[in-house]
Amino acid sequence: MNFKSSFKGYAERVNKKLDGYLTAQGSLIESMRYSVLSGGKRFRPVLTYAVANAFSTDFNRVDSSACAVELIHAYSLIHDDLPAMDDDDIRHNQPACHKKFGEAQAILTGDGLQALAFEVLVNDHNLDPETRIKLLQELTRASFEMAEGQSIDLSVVSQAIDIETLKNMHRKKTGALLSCSIQLGALLSSKCGVDDVKILNEFSKDIGLAYQIQDDVLDVLTPQNVLGKKQNSDIDKNKPTYPLLLGLVESQKSFQELYNRAQEKLRDLSVNADELQALVAQLHTREF
């Protein structure tokens, strides 16, 4: 089966839904649409759909969660790119939000998108209130942890830290929302039992860490036109990274092992996990 086309389908589906949520008039609509609809791999919503699909869950129940995780991700990128934060001018091969709309509007665009993410979920009448509450419990926690992770990230610039501190930072900064994307898919799936949830939980931790280590490696190896943002931005900012702490070869080995371990865990699921396996394999070989 060609899973690549199904992943593409998920990304197109979330793009269409996001476009639908970003139609109301208002002073932030232009900057929100600019940042949210300009591109991005849609990896988080694709994960949510893929998990839900493994359990044959109706996608009409999944759309709001898929959009919500992407809106949180989009808000975090806008704030991360700000001059006071990572000071990145390019995002998705176009000027970052603050370069296009100014810093003040970029801050507010991020603020608005965070509120909108929760608003989208809380108003999904396809889901009963209990389910919405469970989803929101995960998403609010992940969003808070993400802010904490970014705060640690900025506080360790130019510092010699150990691998455990780096891991904790990444677990919050990147891992929390990635795990959440998987957990929302699980929570939405009535056929996903307690054991499956446990497996997906472990799976999501490995994926989250692997993804971030890989990001660190790609930041070193990938040219800007492929990456969609500046190359070597971590080194330029004296950020502690996996390649810096472990070396490039060890870092590559490290994320590859994590992806392999994640794939092995999927074998214990009570349902066919071929599509999720294919998704991990695709991640494994991603170039940006």
Added chain:
Amino acid sequence: MNFKSSFKGYAERVNKKLDGYLTAQGSLIESMRYSVLSGGKRFRPVLTYAVANAFSTDFNRVDSSACAVELIHAYSLIHDDLPAMDDDDIRHNQPACHKKFGEAQAILTGDGLQALAFEVLVNDHNLDPETRIKLLQELTRASFEMAEGQSIDLSVVSQAIDIETLKNMHRKKTGALLSCSIQLGALLSSKCGVDDVKILNEFSKDIGLAYQIQDDVLDVLTPQNVLGKKQNSDIDKNKPTYPLLLGLVESQKSFQELYNRAQEKLRDLSVNADELQALVAQLHTREF
């Protein structure tokens, strides 16, 4: 009856609850506590408690909402004070969050507080899921509108705008969260019927606008040591304000009329509104 002491009691209650929510370790805890627990009138939570009290609602049901509106308010002040926004260095008679912790951590502190506000509400097990969803529908919308209002505020700096544009901006920037504080109190009160909700809705609109016009007036009339922030900050920033558009005397007349109208509306409530009347009267004569 001495309502002043009951308002003081509400403020103390929300302070204690906020303190309880801000105890977990983490990289943002110091800056969150600095900004949230440093003062502030707690006007929004006091409104929520006062509305709930009018309908004899158990305050254990109200605490999470009271904290949530204050957390949203606190986050908005931190972001508003940033150099790229209103560029205010003093808040609650102490250095603003970004002066104390730097811009990056201030942005993240605000981001974290917004997430925390929703997290507090979504995890309140005193409330059934349906009620939590209703409260969150109001709060997410208000939080989004507040970001929009601030965006309009910044876009009209140095511009000649008409009173309707100013009113629309204020309705979103200040009015949305104030109205929400009242509506949450109503939603939490089982004895608050449809007619009462309608009255409180109208009431909240008048209060919201009156409060903002009064803020504009106080910004001109009140010295920094009383205001807790810089005097004449609006004029210094070329912001269109009510005093600028209508003159000081007309502005004073305007917010006084709105407060009077709000008090009249309270008379139609199905319950005793003496405490709410006293709260409006206290607002009417506030000096900061």
